[in-house]
Each structure stands twice: as C-alpha cells, then as structure tokens.
Amino acid sequence: MHARIALCPGDGIGPEVLDEARKTLDAIADRYDHQVSYTEHLIGGAAIDATGTALPEDTYAGCAAADAVLLGAVGGPKWDDPKATVRPEQGLLAIRQRLGLWANLRPVTPYPCLHDLSPLRPEKLAGVDMLVIRELTGGLYFGQPKERTTGEGGLRAVDTLVYTEHEIRRVVELAFKIAATRRSKVTSIDKANVLESSRLWRQIAIEVAERHPRIRIEHLLVDAAAMRLVTHPSSFDVIVTENMFGDILTDEAAVLSASIGLLPSASLGDGEGRKRGLYEPIHGSAPDIAGQAIANPVGTILSVAMLLRFSLGLEREAQCIERAVEDALRDGCRTRDVGGTLTTHAMGAAIRERLEEAAAGGSASAMLARAF
Numbered sequence: 001m002h003a004r005i006a007l008c009p010g011d012g013i014g015p016e017v018l019d020e021a022r023k024t025l026d027a028i029a030d031r032y033d034h035q036v037s038y039t040e041h042l043i044g045g046a047a048i049d050a051t052g053t054a055l056p057e058d059t060y061a062g063c064a065a066a067d068a069v070l071l072g073a074v075g076g077p078k079w080d081d082p083k084a085t086v087r088p089e090q091g092l093l094a095i096r097q098r099l100g101l102w103a104n105l106r107p108v109t110p111y112p113c114l115h116d117l118s119p120l121r122p123e124k125l126a127g128v129d130m131l132v133i134r135e136l137t138g139g140l141y142f143g144q145p146k147e148r149t150t151g152e153g154g155l156r157a158v159d160t161l162v163y164t165e166h167e168i169r170r171v172v173e174l175a176f177k178i179a180a181t182r183r184s185k186v187t188s189i190d191k192a193n194v195l196e197s198s199r200l201w202r203q204i205a206i207e208v209a210e211r212h213p214r215i216r217i218e219h220l221l222v223d224a225a226a227m228r229l230v231t232h233p234s235s236f237d238v239i240v241t242e243n244m245f246g247d248i249l250t251d252e253a254a255v256l257s258a259s260i261g262l263l264p265s266a267s268l269g270d271g272e273g274r275k276r277g278l279y280e281p282i283h284g285s286a287p288d289i290a291g292q293a294i295a296n297p298v299g300t301i302l303s304v305a306m307l308l309r310f311s312l313g314l315e316r317e318a319q320c321i322e323r324a325v326e327d328a329l330r331d332g333c334r335t336r337d338v339g340g341t342l343t344t345h346a347m348g349a350a351i352r353e354r355l356e357e358a359a360a361g362g363s364a365s366a367m368l369a370r371a372f
Contacts, residue, residue, distance in 0.1 A: 002035040003312055006066035008059065008095075011045040011088060012285025013295035013344075014072020020297035020348030021070060021304050027352045028308070028317050031359060039066065043095065044074025044088035044285075054091030060098055068311035069095070069278040070304065073285040097137050101267040101278055103171050104134040105306070106250045110257045113330045117258035117339055120230060127234040128256055131178065134246025135171045136267055138163045139197075141243050163197045163242065168204040175240035176212045182237055185216045189225045189241035189249070201242060222249070229253055250282055259337040261296030264303035266310055277311050279303040293343045296335040298325055301351055323358035324351045 007022065009015035022038070029036045041059035048054055054074075063069045074088040095101075109129045115122040143160030150156070172188065179186045188205040190198035202219055209217040220228070222245045228235065229249065233256055241249065254260035260283045267278040281299030289295055302325060309318040333350035334340025342350065 001312070001314075002037070003029075003068070004066045005036060005038050005307075006063045006069045007038050007040045008043040008063070008069060008071040009040070009046070010043050010072040010074040010285065011076050012073055012287045012290040014044075014074070014285055016072075016290070016293065016295050016344050017281065017297040017300040018070060018072040020344060021300040023348060024301050024321065024352055024355075025070075025304050025307075027355055028304075028321060031320070031355055032314070032317055034314075034317075043071065043091040045076055045079045047091055048079060048086055048088060052086065054086060054088050055094040055098075059091075060095065063095060063099060063278075066276070068276060068307045069099075070300075070307060071278060071280040072300065073281070073283065075285045076287040076290075078287075093141055096267055096278065097142065099276065099278065100137075100269040102135065102137045102167070102270075103174055103268050104136045104246065105266045105268065106132045106134065106246075106253075106263060106282055108132065108250070108253045108256055108263065111262075111326060111329050114258040114262075114338060119255055120233075124230075124233065125256060128236075129182075130233070130236040130239060130253070131182070132239045132241070132246060132250050132253065133171060133175050133178070134250065135163075135167060135240075135242050137243075138167045139243035161195065161197050163200060165200065165204055168201050169208060172205050172208045172240055175238050176208060176215050179215050179238040180212070184214060185218070185237035187218050187220055187225070187236055187239045189220050189222050189239060189245055191222050191245075192219070193221060197242070205240075225249060226252060230255070254282065259296060260299070261335070261337050262298045262302070264299050264301075264306055266303070266306040268310060275310050277307065279307040279311075293345065294336050295344045296337050297344050297348045298329075298335075298351075301325060301348065320355055320358045321351075323361075324354040327354045327358060 009018045039062045041062045042050055043059055047056050074092050079088050110125045115125045140159050140161045143162040146159050148157050175186050190201045192198040192202040229252055254263055263282045265282050268275045280303055305318040305321040308314040328350045335342050335347050
C-alpha cells in the first residue's frame with residue numbers, strides 16, 4: 001500500500017512532536033511493507049508570518065490531495081493580539097471546514113501505570129474508558145455575524161451560535177453507531193435550560209435515540225457534565241456534544257490521563273470505510289517549552305494510530321502503535337509532564353523500539369480498538 005500524507009507542523013512544539021510521529025509512521029510502514037510519501041505545508045502562525053494568512057491556498061490544496069493530514073499545533077503569544085484580524089486558529093478552523101471534517105473523536109482511556117499522576121484518586125480512574133465526539137463545523141466558532149461594533153455603550157462584540165438539524169443529526173447518529181460497538185451508552189451534553197440551539201440539539205438527540213432502542217441515552221447539562229467528569233468519570237461511554245462544549249470538556253478530561261500530552265484526536269467527515277481525516281494531539285503549541293526537546297510526543301504518535309485505522313484501514317498497524325505506547329509507559333519511559341526525564345526524541349525512540357514486540361502481540365491491550 002502507498003499512502004500520501006500531508007504534514008502541517010504548525011507552531012511551538014508542533015514541529016517537534018510531529019517529527020516523532022513521522023518517524024513512527026515510517027517505522028510502522030517499514031515493519032509492514034507499506035510505502036508512505038509526504039508533503040509539508042504551512043499553517044497557523046508560521047503561515048501568517050510567511051504569507052499573511054493562516055491557511056494558504058497551497059496548504060489547502062496539498063491537504064485535499066492527500067490521503068490524510070497529520071498536524072502538530074497552532075498558535076502562540078506572538079500572534080495573540082486581540083485586535084488582530086488574522087489569527088493562527090483560523091487556519092485550523094478553516095482546514096476542518098473546507099475538508100468537510102465535522103466529527104472530532106477524542107478517546108480518553110487512562111493508563112493504569114499513570115493513575116498515581118492524575119490529580120484524581122486512583123480508584124476514581126478505575127474503568128474509565130470514554131470517547132468524546134465533538135461536532136466540529138458548527139456552533140459559535142463558525143456562526144455569523146461575528147463582529148465588533150462601537151455604539152453608545154462603547155465597544156460591542158457579537159458571536160452567533162447556529163446549529164442546523166442536519167449538523168446535529170449526523171453527529172448524534174455517529175455517536176449511536178459507535179456506542180453499539182462499545183458499552184451501548186450515549187451521553188448527549190447540551191445547555192437546553194438556557195440555549196435555543198441546545199433545545200434543538202436535545203430534540204434531535206431524542207429522535208435519534210428512538211431509532212436505537214438498544215442504546216441507552218442520557219442528557220446532561222454541560223455544567224453538570226463538567227462536574228461528573230471528575231466525580232464519576234467511569235460512568236461515561238460515548239459522549240456527544242457541540243463544538244465549544246466539546247473543546248472545553250476534552251481538555252478537562254485530559255487530567256484523567258495525567259497529561260494532555262497523551263491524548264490523540266481524529267477529525268473525520270462523510271463516507272464509509274476509509275476516510276480522509278485530519279489527525280492531531282489535543283494539546284496546544286505550548287510555546288513556553290518550544291525548542292527545549294521536552295514536549296510529550298505520545299498524543300501525536302497515537303494520532304498516527306488513528307490515522308492508520310480510519311484513513312488507511314490498517315487496524316493491525318494501529319494496534320501495534322497503541323501497544324508499543326502502552327508498553328513504553330509501563331516500562332517507565334516518560335517525558336517530564338508525566339514524571340519522567342526523557343526528551344521528546346528519546347520518548348519517540350522508546351516507542352519505536354517496542355514496535356517489534358508489540359507487533360507480535362505483546363501483553364498490552366489495544367487502547368482504541370474497542371471503540372470502532
């Protein structure tokens with residue numbers, strides 16, 4: 001098999017963690033006799049500096065022509081002026097929208113060997129295995145009008161929260177489809193006591209649930225969900241929610257895993273079977289540690305596993321990477337954010353050193369295989 005991968009390193013620690021992800025993808029391709037070719041593109045702050053826009057047209061064209069996109073991170077204080085009309089995050093939002101990627105999948109399954117590093121008591125983490133499905137192209141991040149005006153009261157800012165029935169229905173249907181392969185429970189999160197968009201969300205979720213009687217559904221307000229994520233995290237199976245709620249809640253859920261640097265994500269669109277997708281760790285660009293070679297590459301490497309699974313249809317190879325990651329962490333190979341001393345490269349190398357044993361089956365469970 002030959003795969004074409006578009007690389008978008010981005011800003012901050014993005015190039016560092018993406019380099020380890022690429023090396024891991026090359027190693028797994030060599031192990032299983034696949035061919036991988038790459039193109040590299042600017043996005044985010046780096047693209048603003050070079051071209052004046054966060055998503056240059058040649059970046060979009062390169063990503064659209066690839067089988068999958070692997071992204072590092074975007075943003076940083078250099079581009080954080082609140083008055084700026086062009087911001088790095090615009091590149092990420094635009095590439096998701098233009099590629100038609102409407103569902104963001106973020107698995108959260110804490111490793112037992114790291115339970116002591118979470119701020120939650122280890123017994124709270126027993127049995128935690130959730131998948132958060134975040135709607136990706138609607139809501140406040142994309143609604144219009146989005147503007148600032150000046151009036152009698154001074155400056156006034158407006159963001160618009162818009163959802164259509166179609167946008168809600170397709171992501172909730174996806175949640176039920178995936179829940180059927182897991183523990184048959186969907187938690188739909190909204191703010192239906194206040195927001196009209198959330199009342200539509202809940203209405204559609206109820207309608208979808210009626211067509212899936214074997215799947216349990218519960219509805220939670222977002223503030224109650226935020227509390228339960230830290231009080232009873234094992235009660236969740238598949239969570240489905242709108243764009244901004246999903247963005248915030250998954251960062252909260254990262255504390256269950258001890259570090260946000262451990263969590264991958266996949267952004268997918270329409271189609272059955274293999275899908276073109278965008279894969280990235282859920283962490284940001286971490287400019288405070290950029291260039292120090294101490295960033296955790298695990299989230300990005302696990303994003304490669306998701307790329308193999310969804311865009312290339314290579315489940316065996318995906319599970320091999322996931323087992324190698326778990327083996328490395330269990331053996332004490334860790335970066336600073338999870339109590340270790342390894343550099344970014346040394347952590348990536350430790351994972352690659354375990355690919356051969358992981359390919360033979362190993363003893364570790366496949367972290368994500370149950371979900372899909």
